[in-house]
Structure formats: structure tokens, C-alpha cells
Amino acid sequence: MHEFSLAKEIESIVALTLAEKPARLIQVNLVVGGLSGVLPEALLSALELISAEGPLKGAKFSIREDKATFKCKSCGALTTPQPPFFCCEQCGSWDGELGGGSELNIESLEVEQ
Amino acid sequence: MTIKYEVMKDVMAGNKKQAQENRHFLRHKGVFTMNLMGSPGSGKTTLIEALIKELSSAGKSAVIEGDLATTIDGERIAKLGVEVFQINTVGACHLNAEMVHRALARLNLSGISFLFIENIGNLVCPAAYALGEELRMVLVSTPEGDDKASKYPLLFRSADVLVVTKADLLGAVDFSLERVSKDARRLHRDIAIYQVSAVRGDGLPQLAEFISRRREECLRNTSHSK
Numbered sequence: 001m002h003e004f005s006l007a008k009e010i011e012s013i014v015a016l017t018l019a020e021k022p023a024r025l026i027q028v029n030l031v032v033g034g035l036s037g038v039l040p041e042a043l044l045s046a047l048e049l050i051s052a053e054g055p056l057k058g059a060k061f062s063i064r065e066d067k068a069t070f071k072c073k074s075c076g077a078l079t080t081p082q083p084p085f086f087c088c089e090q091c092g093s094w095d096g097e098l099g100g101g102s103e104l105n106i107e108s109l110e111v112e113q
Numbered sequence: 114m115t116i117k118y119e120v121m122k123d124v125m126a127g128n129k130k131q132a133q134e135n136r137h138f139l140r141h142k143g144v145f146t147m148n149l150m151g152s153p154g155s156g157k158t159t160l161i162e163a164l165i166k167e168l169s170s171a172g173k174s175a176v177i178e179g180d181l182a183t184t185i186d187g188e189r190i191a192k193l194g195v196e197v198f199q200i201n202t203v204g205a206c207h208l209n210a211e212m213v214h215r216a217l218a219r220l221n222l223s224g225i226s227f228l229f230i231e232n233i234g235n236l237v238c239p240a241a242y243a244l245g246e247e248l249r250m251v252l253v254s255t256p257e258g259d260d261k262a263s264k265y266p267l268l269f270r271s272a273d274v275l276v277v278t279k280a281d282l283l284g285a286v287d288f289s290l291e292r293v294s295k296d297a298r299r300l301h302r303d304i305a306i307y308q309v310s311a312v313r314g315d316g317l318p319q320l321a322e323f324i325s326r327r328r329e330e331c332l333r334n335t336s337h338s339k
Contacts, residue, residue, distance in 0.1 A: 002205075002206055002207055002237075002238040002241065005205065005209075006124055009124050009125075009127065010124055013120075013122050013124065017118065017120055017122070021118065023116075026115055030124075035267065035270075036241070037237065037238075037240055037241050037267045038241075083266055084262075084263045084264065084266035084296075084300075085263070085266065085296075085299050085300065086266070086300075087299070094299055103123065104123070104124040104125060105121060105122060105123055105124065106120045106121070106122045106124060107119070107120065107121060108117050108118055108119050108120055108121075109117070109118045109120055110115055110116070110117050110118075111115070111116060111117075111118060112114065112115050112116075113114060113116060
């Protein structure tokens with residue numbers, strides 16, 4: 001729901017990065033974690049909207065989704081847990097370690113010099 | 114020629130950094146800060162009013178009120194004679210650390226022990242934004258239904274305490290305290306759970322006691338880290 005705020009934040013980080021290394025922006029590569037609460041489609045729409053002008057003008061966007069993992073202490077399986085409860089997909093146990101998936105990162109920028 | 118810059122920047126880093134600065138500032142002033150999150154109508158303002166009174170023997174409170182557009186809640190709190198600052202997000206669905214930072218510059222925090230931050234009524238977006246709080250409090254009122262934890266897992270995963278409000282309506286509405294507690298504990302094993310009725314007053318002393326205890330722990334940890 002707050003993807004527009006996130007798109008504006010991405011815009012300002014990209015602008016700062018390009019101020020250090022001036023070049024023509026071609027593509028922004030993003031990673032969205034499965035536990036970040038960010039909807040990739042909504043983020044893309046917001047980015048497309050704000051890239052009509054300003055620092056992101058003309059850029060393309062690519063979003064890679066990083067799914068969370070659950071390492072089960074009961075059965076040892078490493079699974080991709082599903083909302084809402086993020087438990088072991090194999091045996092249903094709650095006892096385990098939830099890893100990854102909470103990030104929203106700008107992984108790289110593709111530019112033309 | 115197209116080249117690739119490896120950037121690896123956390124989009125939330127700016128908010129996390131500002132939240133950490135807010136936390137540091139408030140801790141060293143001896144202010145214990147709570148972020149209250151819940152649906153519109155879950156009773157956030159009413160709970161703040163009740164807790165200000167309940168905690169008055171333990172210390173003075175101040176309030177940051179978040180609201181889309183109005184000052185209704187801020188005016189309610191001001192009637193209690195406490196320091197209050199109103200943030201209007203002009204439609205934005207959550208508070209962020211920068212908004213709180215600007216509010217802190219305008220609040221007189223001398224002699225304040227407890228700071229309540231009332232977030233925007235929303236169970237989705239506030240989950241992603243730390244404000245600089247010590248305690249993340251999620252409210253679920255009994256008329257909303259007992260399925261809120263399972264429907265909004267990210268918010269409950271990040272919460273330290275669940276407060277079930279409007280407990281006076283239990284019996285009149287279909288709400289199982291057991292179900293919401295079980296779901297909340299599945300999402301956060303150590304979540305504290307309290308049940309209150311702000312109109313009848315039950316549960317408030319226990320919740321106030323919990324808040325005071327957490328403040329003392331926080332003060333002890335801060336003095337150790339100096």
C-alpha cells in the first residue's frame with residue numbers, strides 16, 4: 001500500500017548514486033523479499049508513474065523476488081514458508097528459523113556511458 | 114556501452130537510520146516511546162487517554178498524534194493537559210521516522226517519561242516503518258474479529274505487545290481471545306498479550322504496570338550502555 005513512498009525513496013537513492021557516477025540510466029534492478037510486505041506489481045506501477053520525468057526518466061525496472069526460507073528444527077527440511085504463519089511446509093512445525101525475505105534492495109543499476 | 118553498477122542499497126536504510134537516531138535521542142532523555150498501531154476505530158486514542166491517567170503516578174506522558182487530515186484526536190488528548198503534537202500525513206498511510214523526528218523537535222519533552230505515538234489506522238503499512246520506539250503495540254478491538262493476526266501477519270510479527278480492546282463487548286460480539294492469542298503467538302512467540310476495557314477500566318492497571326516495567330528495563334539498559 002505504501003509502494004509510492006518506496007518508489008520515491010528509490011528515485012532519491014538512484015539520483016544520489018548517479019550524482020557520484022554520472023551516466024545515462026537504462027535499468028534499475030531491485031530485490032523484493034517475500035516478507036517485506038511490498039507488492040512487486042504495485043511497486044512497478046508506482047515506478048512507471050514517477051519515471052515519466054525526473055532522475056528515473058526513461059528507465060526500465062526489473063524486480064527479482066527473494067522468497068523467505070524456513071529451516072525446521074523438527075524434521076530438518078528447508079522450505080519456502082507461506083503466509084500467514086510461515087511454518088514448516090513439510091511437517092507443519094513452528095519450531096525453526098525463518099530466514100531472508102525481509103529486504104527491499106536496489107541491487108544494481110545498468111547505465112550507458 | 115552498457116555497464117552495471119553493483120549498488121546493493123537498502124531502500125529502507127534512510128528510515129532505519131532516522132529511527133535509530135530518534136531512539137537514541139529519546140532514550141537519553143529518559144523517554145520510553147510506544148508506537149500504537151491498529152485499525153481505524155480499534156480504540157487507539159481512547160487507550161492512550163486511559164493509559165495517560167493510569168500511568169500518571171509513574172510519570173508524565175506526551176503524545177504524537179498521527180492522522181490523515183484532522184486534528185480531532187490531538188484535541189481530545191490536549192484536553193487532558195498533556196503535551197501533544199499533531200502530524201497530518203495528508204493522505205499517507207503510515208508515519209515514518211522523519212515525520213517523528215520533526216515532531217520531536219517541536220515537543221517539550223522535559224520531565225516526560227512516556228511518549229505515545231498514535232500511528233495511522235492501518236494494519237498493513239505501519240509494519241514496515243520503525244519510528245524510534247521501544248515498544249510496538251498492536252490493538253485489536255473485539256468487534257473487529259479474532260482473525261486479525263492471521264490476516265495481517267507482518268504487523269503482528271513485528272509487535273511486542275497485543276492489546277485486545279473493548280473487552281466489555283465480549284459476549285455481545287463473536288470474538289475468541291484464545292484464537293487471536295494463539296495466532297499472535299505463532300507469529301511472535303514472545304508477544305505479550307493484554308485484554309482491556311477502557312470504559313470499565315479492567316486490564317488497564319496490568320497494562321500500565323507492564324509499560325512501567327519495560328521503561329525501567331530500558332532505562333537500566335541505557336545506563337549500562339553509556
